[in-house]
Amino acid sequence: MTRGPRTIGVLGGMGPEATILLQRKVLDAVLARDDSDHIPLVIEMNPRVPSRIAHLLEGTGEDPGPILAAMAERLQNAGCAALAMPCNTAHHYADAITDAVQIPLLNMIDLAAQHAAEKLGKGGCVGILASPAVRKTELFERALEAYGISVIWPDQDAAMLLAIRQIKMDGPVPEARDALILASSELVAAGAALQFVACSEFSLIAQSVAEGAQAVDTVDLLAQAIVEFSTSG
């Protein structure tokens, strides 16, 4: 796996649906004439990563950091040239990952911030459709502040959290879609010029935003970055 495109390691299982969705998006981003044209990936689908929501919101349960670091080491040992993690919340533990390996993490939060800076420029406002756990981490606030872009969130944390748990349990159900559309409408009304679909569960229903809202799925930005890194250099 040394010839041609470079292998990307995927820290997956958070959740499994999102990990499959990322592979689908990477596959669709490549114009393939045969199998050999696709991007080499090593995916660790690890359902045993402690709950990020339990650790961040409920303050209970194990720190996912050490387990993510061990996954990153295994992926580096498997010959991966870079890492990717299709879970916004888990980026709270990005330092634990990057400290454990010599290969880069294609940081989905940083990719989203760069995208917003290109689209909006200084003084813009981005609305976030994500888990309350992401809100608590202030990951996007810190990343976007560097570009002079402000961040707003929908009011109903509980509704967002419920929708995420519904999708984890039952897949993209209508109740979850309705909750996302409502939150997206709120963000438009509050002046968001751009919205991030920034929860891997919401990626499964990323079309369910307010009519006319400009929204980008952070997993799409990650898929693009994977293809670019793998096929460059």
Place this chain on the structure above:
Amino acid sequence: MTRGPRTIGVLGGMGPEATILLQRKVLDAVLARDDSDHIPLVIEMNPRVPSRIAHLLEGTGEDPGPILAAMAERLQNAGCAALAMPCNTAHHYADAITDAVQIPLLNMIDLAAQHAAEKLGKGGCVGILASPAVRKTELFERALEAYGISVIWPDQDAAMLLAIRQIKMDGPVPEARDALILASSELVAAGAALQFVACSEFSLIAQSVAEGAQAVDTVDLLAQAIVEFSTSG
């Protein structure tokens, strides 16, 4: 990744679509309340495995065996308790894989033969919807002979091969569906009491068989075996 269910290593990328489909089937086979209920997998999505069709049919190109053996070793080193390979044709190289590791390969061909023996018993007849490369390997003939079950194939190898290449290139297009339905009807007329959808590309259109035909997708049997092995012992 040592607690709870055992980790299964997936030799993937042959093709990528089939590798994603297997993950989808494993995910759907588990009743999950949260991420942690799912099956741990390590998936090596390796588009660099030399073409099985080129090696088996055209007699050109590199032997995939050594590369599959190296993948198996990496997956064993990553802590996998068993291996799975969602590509029927590649099972021609199963010995190269099992010789390289101490963990078992959940052999999709053997799983299919066992299923046929349970469904049909001695003297039954199975029709195969697969790549001409699989036909040439006589994988199913050897596996089913042990159970006293005979094997028949559709006539048009060229049509099957074209359909596989269409799916690899453009996804599940109508032309490919029509070709599979035609071949399946042939097998029914020829007296097949059971049909194997035994090509990972055909798994993407596994519903496109003759009306009333009893068909089973070998990837479904592999997904079941993965869940059973992972959650047992």
